[in-house]
Each structure stands twice: as C-alpha cells, then as structure tokens.
Amino acid sequence: MHFVIVLVPVRLHACWRQYPASTCRSTASENFTLKHHLWAIARLTLLEARRNRLLWLAGLVVLAGFALAQFLAQVALTETQPIRITVLAALFRLAAAFMLANFVVASAQRDFADKGVELTLALPVARASFCLGKLLGFALCAAALAALFAAALWLGPGAEPARAALWGAALAAELAIVAAMGLFCALTLASSTGAFAAVVGFYLMARSVGAMQVIATSPLTDENSAMHAVINPLVDALSLLLPRLDLFARSEWLTGAAPSGGELAIVFAQAALYLVLLAAATLFDFYRREL
Amino acid sequence: MPWFGPPAAQRPLASVPRAVLGILGLVLGLQIVFRLWQAPPQAQASDLPPAPPRATLALAAFGEPAALAKLLMLYLQAFDNQSGSGVPYRLLDYDKVIGWLADALALDPAAQYPLHAASRLYAEIPDAAKQRKMLDFIYREFLVDPDRRWPWLTHAALIAKHRLHDLPLALRYARAVATLATGPGVPAWATQMHIFILEDMNELEQVRILIGGLLASGRLTDPSEARFLQQKLETLERGAGR
Numbered sequence: 001m002h003f004v005i006v007l008v009p010v011r012l013h014a015c016w017r018q019y020p021a022s023t024c025r026s027t028a029s030e031n032f033t034l035k036h037h038l039w040a041i042a043r044l045t046l047l048e049a050r051r052n053r054l055l056w057l058a059g060l061v062v063l064a065g066f067a068l069a070q071f072l073a074q075v076a077l078t079e080t081q082p083i084r085i086t087v088l089a090a091l092f093r094l095a096a097a098f099m100l101a102n103f104v105v106a107s108a109q110r111d112f113a114d115k116g117v118e119l120t121l122a123l124p125v126a127r128a129s130f131c132l133g134k135l136l137g138f139a140l141c142a143a144a145l146a147a148l149f150a151a152a153l154w155l156g157p158g159a160e161p162a163r164a165a166l167w168g169a170a171l172a173a174e175l176a177i178v179a180a181m182g183l184f185c186a187l188t189l190a191s192s193t194g195a196f197a198a199v200v201g202f203y204l205m206a207r208s209v210g211a212m213q214v215i216a217t218s219p220l221t222d223e224n225s226a227m228h229a230v231i232n233p234l235v236d237a238l239s240l241l242l243p244r245l246d247l248f249a250r251s252e253w254l255t256g257a258a259p260s261g262g263e264l265a266i267v268f269a270q271a272a273l274y275l276v277l278l279a280a281a282t283l284f285d286f287y288r289r290e291l
Numbered sequence: 292m293p294w295f296g297p298p299a300a301q302r303p304l305a306s307v308p309r310a311v312l313g314i315l316g317l318v319l320g321l322q323i324v325f326r327l328w329q330a331p332p333q334a335q336a337s338d339l340p341p342a343p344p345r346a347t348l349a350l351a352a353f354g355e356p357a358a359l360a361k362l363l364m365l366y367l368q369a370f371d372n373q374s375g376s377g378v379p380y381r382l383l384d385y386d387k388v389i390g391w392l393a394d395a396l397a398l399d400p401a402a403q404y405p406l407h408a409a410s411r412l413y414a415e416i417p418d419a420a421k422q423r424k425m426l427d428f429i430y431r432e433f434l435v436d437p438d439r440r441w442p443w444l445t446h447a448a449l450i451a452k453h454r455l456h457d458l459p460l461a462l463r464y465a466r467a468v469a470t471l472a473t474g475p476g477v478p479a480w481a482t483q484m485h486i487f488i489l490e491d492m493n494e495l496e497q498v499r500i501l502i503g504g505l506l507a508s509g510r511l512t513d514p515s516e517a518r519f520l521q522q523k524l525e526t527l528e529r530g531a532g533r
Contacts, residue, residue, distance in 0.1 A: 072346050083344060128308075210332040214369040240326045252340075270325065277322055280315035287307040290300035 037129035038136055041120075045107070045137020049144075054103055058145055061095040062152045069157060084157040086251040092149035093171060093249055097178050100145060101199040104138050104182030109192045118291050131286050135183055135279055142175030159254045166259060170249040173271035177243060178203055180278035188285045205238065206245040213239055243274045339370050339383060342390030345397055352398060360399035364408065367391045381418045388413055389428045396432060406432060406443040414450050423460075426451060430464060437467070438474030445481050452488060462488045479516055499527045 049055075068091065069084040111117045111134075120130055150168025153159040159167075181202050185195035216235045248267050253259050259267075343351075352359040370383060392413075395405040406429060414425040426447045433444040444464050452461035465485035472481065483505070489498045502524045506517060 068350075072344070072350075083347070087347060128311075211366065211369075214332050215365055236331075239331070240323045243322075244326075244329070244332075266329065273318060273322055273325055276314065277318040280311055280318055283311045284307055284315055287311060288301050288304065290302050 034126070034129055037125050038133040041130060041133025042137035042140060045134055046140055046144075048107055049103060049137075049141045052103060052107075054099065054141060055144065055148065057099055058096070058148050061092065061099070062149070062156070065091045065095075065152070066156050081157065082255040085153060085159050085254050088153060088157055089159075089167065089249070089251040089254055092152065093174070096142075096145045096149060096171065096175055097203055098200070100138070100142055100175050101178050101182045101203070102196060103141070104179050105186045105192055105195045105199065107138075108134065108183055108186030109195065121291065127286050128283055131183075131187075131283055132279065135180055135275075135282070138179035138183060139176040139275075142179050143172045146172035146175055153254065163254050163258060166264070167249050167253050170253075170259075170264070170267050173268055174245055174248040177206075177245070177271060177274050177278070180275050180282070184278050184282040184285070187282055187289070202242070203245070206242045208246070209235070209239045209242050210244050210246045243270050339367075339387050339391075341387050342394045345394060348394055348398060356398040357402070360395040360402055361404070363391060363395045363398070364402075364404045367395075368408065379416075380413055381416045381421060383413075385413070385421045385424050389424065392428065393432070400436065401439070403439075403443075406440055410443040410446040410450070414447065415454075419455055422450065422455060426455075426460070426464070430467065433467065434471070437471035438477060441468050441472035441477055441481055444468050444472075445484060448484055448488070452491070458488060458492045462492065479513070483520075495527055495530065499524060502527070 065088045069088045072087055073080045073084045111120075117130070121127065146168045149171065150164045153167070154161050154164040178199065182195070182199045185198040185202075186192070189195040189198060212235050216232050247263070248271075250259070348359065348363075349356065367388065389409075392405040392409055396402065409425055409429050409432075414422050414429070416422060429440075429443050429447045433440045437444075445468055448461045448464035448468070451457050451464060455461075462485055465488050468477075469482045469485050486498055486501050486505075489495075489501070502520050506520060506524065
C-alpha cells in the first residue's frame with residue numbers, strides 16, 4: 001500500500017520530467033500531458049486494486065455463488081437452469097457493487113489520510129487530472145469485475161455468451177456509476193463510514209426508485225391524504241435526479257428475451273450522462289477543497 | 292463540503308474552473324430532461340413475473356420474512372386497475388397472482404393481507420373461471436389455519452353464493468368453516484352460515500336437523516340468537532307438518 005502511495009508521485013514526477021514545461025505550452029502538448037497523467041494515475045489505481053486483491057475477492061464470490069446456486073437448483077422442482085443463472089446474476093451484481101464501493105471509498109480516503117493527494121498535487125498535475133485519472137482507474141476496475149462475473153455466468157451455469165456479454169457490458173456501466181458516486185462521496189465527506197453509507201443509500205435508491213414510483217401511484221393509496229401529497233412529488237423529484245439502475249443488467253436478459261437496441265441505448269446513454277454529472281460534481285468539490 | 296466530521300476550509304467558488312461549473316449545470320439539466328423524457332414506469336399485466344421460488348425468497352429475506360412478505364404484497368398491489376391507468380385484475384395471469392399470494396403467506400403465515408387481497412380484490416372480478424381459481428386458493432389456505440383465516444372463507448362462500456350462484460360450492464366453504472374453525476374467536480354467525488345456504492338450496496330437513504342439534508348442544512350463549520334459531524326451527528317444522 002505504501003508502495004503505491006510513494007509510486008504515484010514518483011511515476012508522475014518521471015512523466016513530468018519527460019515533458020518539461022516549455023514543451024507543454026502548446027495545446028497539443030498540454031492534452032498529451034493530461035492524457036499521460038490520466039493514464040499514469042489510472043494505472044496506479046489498477047495496481048492498487050490488484051494489490052488489494054480485489055479480483056481474488058471477486059473469485060471467492062464466484063465460488064460462493066456457484067455453491068449457492070447449486071444448492072438452490074437442488075431444491076427447485078423445475079426451471080433449474082434459469083434459477084441458477086438469475087440467482088447468480090443478482091448475487092454477482094450486488095457483490096460487485098458493494099466490493100467496488102468499498103474499495104473506491106477506502107482508496108480515496110487513504111489518499112487523503114496518507115497525504116498522497118498533497119504529494120501528487122505538489123507536482124505539476126492538475127486537480128482535474130488527479131480526479132479524472134482516479135475515476136478512469138476505478139471505471140477500469142468496474143469493467144474488470146463485470147467481465148469476470150459475465151465470464152463466470154457463461155462458464156458456470158451456461159448462460160449464452162452473447163447474452164452474458166451484453167449483461168456484462170451493462171453491469172460495467174452500472175458499476176462505473178457506483179465507482180463515480182463512491183469517489184464523489186469519498187472526496188466530499190470526511191468520514192469513510194459516512195461516504196460508504198451514502199454510496200450504499202444511493203445504490204439502493206437508484207435500484208428501487210422505479211418500483212417506488214409504481215407503488216406511489218397505486219390507486220389503493222388515498223389521493224387526498226397529506227402524505228400522498230408530500231411523498232409522491234418527493235418520489236418524482238428523486239426519480240429525476242437518480243439513474244434507474246433497475247434497467248441495467250437485468251437478470252431476465254440472460255434467461256428470457258434479449259434486450260432491445262432501444263433498451264441498451266437508454267442504459268448506456270444514462271450511464272454516460274450520469275458519469276459526466278458525477279465527474280463534474282466531484283471536480284467542483286475537489287477544486288473548492290483546501291488541501 | 293464535509294458533512295461528517297469537522298468542517299474543512301474551502302477555497303472560493305472562483306477557484307473552480309468555469310468549464311467545470313458549466314459542464315455541471317449543463318449535465319444536471321440534461322439528466323433531468325433525460326429522466327423526464329423517459330416515461331414514468333407503470334405496471335402492466337404482462338410485467339407481472341412468476342413468483343420467485345420459496346428458497347430464493349427465504350434467502351432474500353435476510354431473516355426478515357414478515358417484512359419481505361409485506362413488500363411482496365405492496366409490489367403485487369401495484370398491478371391493479373382502480374385508477375383507470377393500471378391493469379384490470381382480469382387481465383392478470385391468476386396462476387402468477389396466486390403464486391405471489393402463496394409466497395407472501397408462506398413467508399408470514401400470520402398475515403391476513405394476502406387472503407384479504409385474494410378475497411376482496413382478486414376474487415371480485417367478472418370472470419367466473421378466475422374467481423373460482425382464487426376461491427379455491429382461499430379454501431386451500433384456510434385449511435392450513437382455520438381459526439385465523441375463517442373470515443376470508445366466509446367471504447368466499449358469499450361470493451360463491453351471490454356472484455357465482457354456485458350454492459354447492461358456497462355450502463362446501465360454509466361447512467368447512469363450521470366444522471374446522473372451532474376456536475373461541477370464531478363468531479356463531481360464521482359457523483351457522485351453512486344452515487342458511489342449505490335453506491336456500493331447499494334442503495329443509497337438513498336445516499331442521501342442524502338447528503335442532505345446535506340448540507340441543509348448548510353452544511349458543513346469546514339468548515337472542517337461540518330465540519331466533521328456535522323461531523326458525525318452529526317455522527320449518529310448521530312447514531314440514533303442512
């Protein structure tokens with residue numbers, strides 16, 4: 001871990017020396033340096049994930065998931081294969097989101113606690129480079145986790161490879177949003193417990209806001225009650241600010257009808273939009289933060 | 292803006308690049324427009340999936356089966372029609388609905404909600420086949436815990452009698468209440484329903500025997516009730532003597 005903290009400024013320092021200030025005046029060089037910084041920080045974030053044994057942990061989740069799915073399939077009277085696939089998909093999604101959120105919050109908070117941020121920013125590295133580099137690294141971790149779990153669904157219970165790939169791509173997008181939210185909370189909130197709780201709260205709300213809207217409009221609720229007048233607009237307002245993560249990586253894509261092009265377009269457009277939003281919000285807070 | 296822990300010093304707003312501010316405002320607006328453009332989710336009959344396996348639900352409950360049972364009922368309840376914008380009950384796949392109701396009952400056997408919904412919502416549709424399916428579900432679940440679930444079978448008996456006009460079915464349910472729901476909380480009117488259904492079926496001899504047996508058993512503690520049944524018995528006997 002200390003190796004990583006020391007390595008970040010050392011690698012960035014090397015990169016800075018390679019491209020001295022005189023060559024960085026032109027826009028093209030600045031862009032090149034920015035990209036270089038982004039990649040350097042992203043690669044170091046990936047290295048940190050490797051040293052934290054994130055993929056090992058995911059491997060353990062895969063093994064535990066296989067055992068659980070086998071247990072459930074044994075007691076099922078019918079639809080053994082769909083049960084195995086859907087249970088595993090749900091478990092993998094949940095495990096990936098929680099593992100990644102925990103890793104992102106711990107990593108970002110450790111950067112502050114160990115003064116790694118100050119050390120890095122003492123070099124000619126823009127705050128935006130640091131922030132976006134970390135985000136890129138976490139997004140790559142998200143993609144790696146999603147690829148691992150999609151491959152496990154294909155090789156384990158025998159999901160169709162094309163369906164598993166689509167599911168994995170949507171899961172990568174969902175996890176990238178979780179990672180971006182984790183980074184935003186870790187940089188904004190002083191406490192790691194508070195940051196993790198905020199990410200978990202966001203994730204659970206984003207996955208259930210669609211169901212909440214359906215339940216809130218249930219005709220069996222009293223439309224004249226004060227609670228109805230307060231809660232329904234609140235749920236509607238919340239739904240405008242949250243992405244509908246329940247539309248991402250649905251288990252039925254693996255066992256039922258494949259997602260349509262329109263469904264996938266909505267998923268990836270929402271992911272792109274929300275990632276930019278969270279990145280901008282993180283940059284806003286990070287630029288205002290006194291280090 | 293640390294919300295937890297001591298407040299940290301903040302740099303002025305001017306330290307944030309304008310591009311960041313612009314992108315933040317623009318993307319926030321886009322997110323709201325994007326979500327407004329997406330139609331709000333609405334329940335559709337075809338969306339009601341089959342109930343999950345019990346084992347899966349037991350795991351998903353994380354040791355809180357009663358709470359999960361309540362949430363299942365709220366979820367199922369979203370598929371209804373009374374706002375005019377939802378789904379008419381008769382369009383629902385009743386095998387799936389029964390699966391969800393049975394799961395909710397299995398998770399929380401003491402709950403009345405699933406059978407309340409079964410008898411008051413799902414059994415009151417203008418589709419005899421689906422009504423019978425739901426009434427049969429109520430009957431099967433009544434047999435599991437008669438002393439607690441008798442109200443729903445008495446309602447089922449009324450639906451069988453007045454909606455389906457199937458007196459033998461109503462009698463079967465009313466007899467089940469009379470013979471199996473014997474707990475102290477079961478009112479006399481519920482255990483006497485079968486007598487009046489028999490009367491409707493013109494089975495007067497059986498009615499006479501049942502009322503006579505009831506009066507002789509001394510189980511009637513309310514004098515008004517005993518007097519009412521006595522009058523009924525006398526009327527029947529007068530009719531039989533004619």
